[in-house]
Amino acid sequence: MQNNKPLGKSLKASPVGRDGGAALVDIITLGCSKNLVDSEQLLRQFEALGYKVRHDAEEPDGEIVIVNTCGFIGDAKEESINTILQLAELRKENKIKKLFVMGCLSERYLKELSLEIPEVDQYYGKFNFTNILTDLGCEYRADLRLERTLTTPPHYAYIKISEGCNRTCSYCAIPIITGRNRSRSLEDIEAEVKLLVAKGVKEFQLIAQDLSYYGLDSYKELKLADLVRRISDISGVEWIRLHYAYPARFPYDVLDVMRERDNVCKYMDIALQHISDNMLKMMRRNITKQETYDLLQRMREEVPGIHLRTTMLLGHPGETEDDVEEMKEFIRKVRFERLGAFAFSNEEGTYAYKHYEDNIPQEVKDQRVADIMNIQQEISFNINQKKIGKQFKVMIDRLDGDYYIGRTEFDSPEVDMEVLIPSDTQNVSIGSFYDTKVVDATDFDLYGV
Template sequence: MKKTIDIITLGCSKNLVDSEQLIRQLEASGYHVEHDPEEPQGDIAVINTCGFIGDAKEESINMILEFAQAKEEGVLDKLFVMGCLSERYLKELQIEIPQVDKFYGKFDWKGLLADLGKNYDPKLHLERSLTTPDHYAYLKISEGCDRTCSYCAIPIITGKHVSRPMEDILDEVKLLVGQGVREFQVIAQELTYYGVDLYKKQRLPELIERMAAIPGVEWIRLHYAYPAHFPYDLLRVMRENDNVCKYLDIALQHISDNMLSKMRRNVTKADTLEMIRRMRAEVPGIHIRTTLMVGHPGETEQDFEELKDFVREVKFDRMGAFAYSEEEGTFSAKNYEDEISDDVKQARLSELMDIQQSVSAEVAQRKVGTEQRVIIDRIEGEYFIGRTQYDSPEVDPEVLIKDEGQDIEIGYFYDVKISGSDDFDLYGDLI
């Protein structure tokens, strides 16, 4: 009888890719793997942790403690921990939570296989067991980051930017297409730096263009770009290739020159506004997703007012925001005092998101009456749930189509007329 291993993934989609690679190796070694079970199913559990900001670290610690208790109660035989939190706080965690059999960092999880008496199979290095629906996958093209943003601990955790060889990425895409994947979410800590380390120049536009030429690739969506030194040829690739979604996730963090300087973003307000203008001019209809930060040390009321005006005027199609939390080892922690109270941070965050809520409602309303190509992700209650090219899984609006006996299959594309909207989601009818 196969032994069962539970793998719990916390944090971002980049962690999810790591878990999927580990699952494939474990399954090839004869294990049955459950991903994100509601309660322990197997004799062994592996928790893939996040260590990015305070809330994520707390979630990871709580999950480890929950499974440590299950081990003490005899529900589990062994408990392993890997990922970013483990990479960052390895020694501290070993002391604080001795119930864990072994901690692994973000990049040494292959040692887990050896500790289970199994060997890593290099022939499977491009293979993953997908935890997403069969029709889409996340595609990680690099690790690490060379940027030096004041608040960010990612370079401390993951190290320098390391691009994957282009041919490896393209081979993986072909492999996934052969398994039925039609949609690819291209991810990295910093997409736009892709290729600089390997090829001495930015090669993201070339990579995406070559991906778009692979038969069976229906949608490509880009996540986590950086505004400084943006590779504008990417806009041409997006404009000229119908299967490259008119969508870009680019974290801007702030708009006032005072804050951009303190955050060490290597970009100005004028640069940012010109970049957005150019994106919208060169790719008509592009949907820009961004992330903004409030409460960074030195943010004045004037800076915050400037940020609110920016959100009102630019009208981002998709936007998230979070409050600054001091991360040890970062430039901010070493050089600035975290003088803004949590109450002020949360009040600013709420105010900013209230502004965006009305913007999002406007964006959704503009789609009413239009025809959209929609991919169907699942059935939920009396609705088929899908997305347009402007919507990434988990984070963006969805399209709800009433189940009235239509011939609709999950994972396929349909033309839908948008009939209504609310603050976030759209409603549509099959054409």
């Protein structure tokens, strides 16, 4: 990624703001939690330099505004572009002094964005965003490499264990954006977790484009189980949760750690995308229908009570009504505790873009997604009803109106269901755990005391 510094335009900015106090830096994060980690690292650097920092403000108006973009699928790209355009108007009106764009969208479309939205002072990619500091005339603090200014509640954090992806799924632009898999060292991740524990973080979401591949590039063997075990051993780590595993060549030894360690949540986020052999082959998923069923059965057997989260992709070129019916049957049989679905987006540069015709109408794609989610809604309701009368360990995230909002070990922040506890409950502290009895349940929420 090359910078596109406009000729004659100085990027240097004073850490002194309009009012004579510290200048304000607004960072807006779009997309996934992996982007959020990058934003948090950048926030920490600015904070150390004496700037005031703010994240995801409703009306960003800092002297410096930075947009961390997503470029995964059509809807995400549209949101990123609209956000940049809105801020570009403020930049033209001189309501903000500097506007920078970083992240996946600008990694992928640097030249196009530079030409179409020239009001942006500078575009950066996904991996060179620390150049923002040096271009402003500041020094990057290498000693703060593992530190972040958390934008999450202070009791949980995301831990990015690798970047990139070596898979070749037909529909996915992530490898185009991020390149090949690069695992962080065990020691590096362990040190970061210890720093966060010292600041009061109790819950850790391990994230990557592909957790299953962790360690294979640098250690020449799958190391996810070793990593989880090492983090689990750190005093103060209460919950560890795993996100974005890949089904092919799955590291089965991580199931042993999950079963044996109380602070490793019985939760696995594993994106399966489809089940029919026809579609799995066209999607280049390197797994078959039977292998998928066998994998899920083994997970259920080796970790009793595990909650599985998955994602389904509808409307990929070549998908027939029979393929969709197979998916429906699969979902009814497996009964995933957590499931999302999205429609195929024909992304430039992908295998599907080059080799398949995107000939399924958008309304058909959307209807297929809706049908799958209707099935999942009923499954989720039935699973939740069976939790009434049972007791769970619940982490309290926040107070919202008439309820304290919490989660069980089976629920990740932002994406999963929540436990609602009446706000008049005595002696409840945000960021603490409580044994909670479920007294009622809806499709996607539990009510507890």
